[in-house]
Amino acid sequence: MRPDTFHERVTASLDRWKMIPHDARRIGIAVSGGADSVALLRFFHALANQTGFELVVLHVNHQLRGAESDADARFVSNLAETLNIPCEVAELPLAGNENLEQEARDLRRAWFRNRMRALNLDRVALGHTASDQAETVLYRFLRGAATAGLSAIRPVTDDGLIRPFIACTRDEVREQLAPGDWRDDSSNRDPAFDRNRIRQQLLPYLRDNWNPQIENALSTTAEWAQDEEAYWRTIVHNLAQEHLSPPHGESAQICTTEALNALPVAAARRLIRHAIEQIRGDLRSIEFAHVERIRALAAQPEGAGRLQIPGVDIMRSFGWLRFATPNAYSGERHFSAKVTVPGEIRLPESSSVLIIREVLPKPASESLYNEMLRYVDGDRLPGSIELRTWQPGDQFRPVGKRSEVKLKTLFQEAKIPLWERRTWPVLAIGDSIVWTRNFGAAADFAAGPDTSRPMSITEQVNNRNQDPGPVRL
Known part of the structure; x- marks a missing residue:
């Protein structure tokens, strides 16, 4: 792909998803040192020369690979200095939770939000590509995700993260760089990580044996799902306003079983997921079976019941369902x-x-x-x-x-x-x-x-x- 065509496609993505506000002045660029993020930095460096944006390079060192991680940080700092762009480096070692990738993403995202406030950044740009999107859709599909999960990587998030390369494949991005312009992360070759096996084994197999345009097909699925979710977001908001309410003095959500059972199944499932998200802040590890167990509890003709799913305690009493944090209800409290x-x-x-x-x-x-x-x-x-x-x-x-x-x-x-x-x-x-x-x-x-x-x-x-x-x- 010719560089000017690539530039036009990225610019079209910026415009299509309104990634940068018209009055934006400062943009943070998340740079790991890998090819995608280096290409992102060079793209915005050229754009800033035309528009007058101020840029700040943001790099996170999780110290997972010892000297290699430190070398990545030095590479990014030197690159920023060469381009005359200020650079901030954060050392954020991981606690070693079961899902290292998710823990690392959470730490980075929290630090990006912190830097946005501290440095008055209008947006933080990340180098995710259509290839990352395809891998994420396939990964979530294999884990049984619903439409919300298949939305995968969003071009723009509510907290100000943008993905200008989301419509370009990884190969198309790397065509913009000369060999040696970036650093390779050795962990990207480790088959212990699910995403690496999808990238190195499953996607090539599907491309060669099923669909040569598999990345495009999966990216289209994500876009389709995102539009579906945008539509449902308004519907679910209205349903929540009508049917969910916090008991006075409590951090909980309650609804009537009658209202839940009267909704179409698709709407009931989404309202349940919304209630869960209100209690725990996200829907990670919430599966289809969890939602169906809650619907079954609501569908019982009468009586009480209780079940627990990751991060949420659901109790039924008479015609009510209550969603709360675990141990929020622990019997009588005497005073x-x-x-x-x-x-x-x-x-x-x-x-x-x-x-x-x-x-x-x-x-x-x-x-x-x-x-x-x-x-x-x-x-x-x-x-x-x-x-x-x-x-x-x-x-x-x-x-x-x-x-x-x-x-x-x-x-x-x-x-x-x-x-x-x-x-x-x-x-x-x-x-x-x-x-x-x-x-x-x-x-x-x-x-x-x-x-x-x-x-x-x-x-x-x-x-x-x-x-x-x-x-x-």
């Missing part, structure tokens, strides 16, 4: 504290505040019996009472009942999910319950038409997006 009457107290492990305040009684002619039952009789309360979590065996006589009822029975009748019961607040005097969330005042303490000192008990939730407001009486 007990004294509350001054009137007064207020923050509920432990919650963003809610319980407020007991005196209210003005209405004139007898305006008293409404049913309304007054929403309050407690202040004359029957001491100067302080106990706030605690409910205990198994707790019971009280709600207004309108002739005898005491166990709270557990009321929970079942009201279909209160198991996770909400965990820190369910109760106000008590000794063994006598005065008030509890949702079910109101006990009959022995409820205000009546003749109450001279009624008190309201309200629970207010306070979060970052909402002003405090009454939740339950």
